[in-house]
Amino acid sequence: MKDIFSNLKNDLPAGIVVFLVAVPLCLGIALASGAPLFSGIIAGIVGGTVVALISGSNIGVSGPAAGLAVIVADSITQLGTNSDGVYDFERGFALFLSAVVLGGIFQIILAFCKAGIIGYYFPNSVIKGMLSAIGIIIILKQIPHALGHDVIPDGVESFFQSDGENTFTEIWISLGDINPAAVIITLISMIILILWEQNFMKRIKLFQLIQGPLVVVVTGIILSRLLIGMEGFNLAQDEMVTIPIASEQGGFTNLFTTPDWSRIFSFEIILIGITIAIVASLETLLCVEATDKLDPEKNVTPTNRELLAQGTGNVISGLIGGLPITQVIVRSSANIQSGGKTKMSAFFHGILILFSVMLIPGVMNMIPLSSLAAILFLVGYKLAKPSLFREMKAKGRGQFVPFMITILGIIFTDLLIGIGIGMAVAVFLILRKNLNTPFSYVEKHEEGGPFIIELSENVTFLNKASILQTLNMIPDNSKVVIDITKSKYVHPDVIEIISDFEIHAKNTGIELTIKGKFDENKVNPVAHFRSKVNNGNNKKKSYWTTVFNS
Incomplete structure (x- = not known):
């Protein structure tokens, strides 16, 4: 394992940037979820500390996710409404926390069932489309903050907002509600960030230690203080970071909530727990x-271990009053773009959130959202660079179409629905291509010559339609050669089609020759490889170790 303390000069500055990005997102997602604001902060702390320590990812960052906001809001309302129609928010939220704990337990079970492999079945075109879409949405969602418009912060994934507006109408409204102070702070912040990206700045040792985003935040606080009192240049509280401050009665611990276990075995709680586990696991x-694709060092995250980490995090988050947790692309990409190298950057961001709400909530509440908007503009641009669009277009329609459909789907719906649309298009194109790829077909070139059908190395049930269609086109009284000598695997459904055609050939005067032999005992190459590896390893590994590292 890489020494997590070997890159502190990169990880600590990156952790600061992720912390600055994470705080308003944690608060915004809690607000959009209809939950207490501090529940978002708790999820951010647990995601940054507990999950980071257990996870096998060097650069992934976890916290509350906007993709679960609707599920959270509906669940709290459902659980808080009694048979007489009377709604009790506190009871509904406490019952919901027990469902979060249950969801975490289900995720741990998924880890031991090795369900993490699901993530590898998503095409690159869809994953890159997701990254680009998130980058575009980050930019679009931050425009109102950059202009100083008081907007409900719904996170960065949903097109429709809880105030009845959507991404584009909110931008239009914000153009009529511009605050000059926010615009000035945004422009100066952007100049600083662009300057920090220049090569001549990177060569100066001082500017290697002090990160541009940190300078932007400090500058934003100073400018907002200087502009106070100038008519038309005051920033409203909604245009600043808003961390809950512990009241004098009860202190800091009063901000935490414990679950209500009275209905833990009810159908409603179990169903919500399963829903949280499935959605959170898929998003993770x-x-x-x-994030593995964005990682400059191209490390591969053990997915089952990640599910174990997320499940543990959700159990703890639910026990102390936090929202459900997933690994989140906005914070993870901000970590990567800021130079994070090991999990210490994610852990440090979690510690900073904890200390900030305990010790300096007043200072944090002086940070303008327009400063953070400038930081996120740069993150969004790096995710959706024009060069990526050119690269995907050069790869052909099979890659570019799912890429663009995924982007549009995510922008105009939300993360999971958009990915589902992109996956459907990608699968359709794969199925369409499979109509022509499972075999080569050569028509006879001379009178009396045979039709030759040569099956490829692997022929699956997806190839049934094209093979059946080709065989049906062969005229009666013809000669046909089906060559399977190069095939390592032929699906039983395809074998059945060929067997049926063999019977059909006898009745239609077709002279059929099959070159090669179907071997039902052929070894699955992946299973064979695993068998050799396992047999060669004399040390017995526990099931826990297997899950933890896979």
């Missing part, structure tokens, strides 16, 4: 696949 696996 998608993010893992995406």
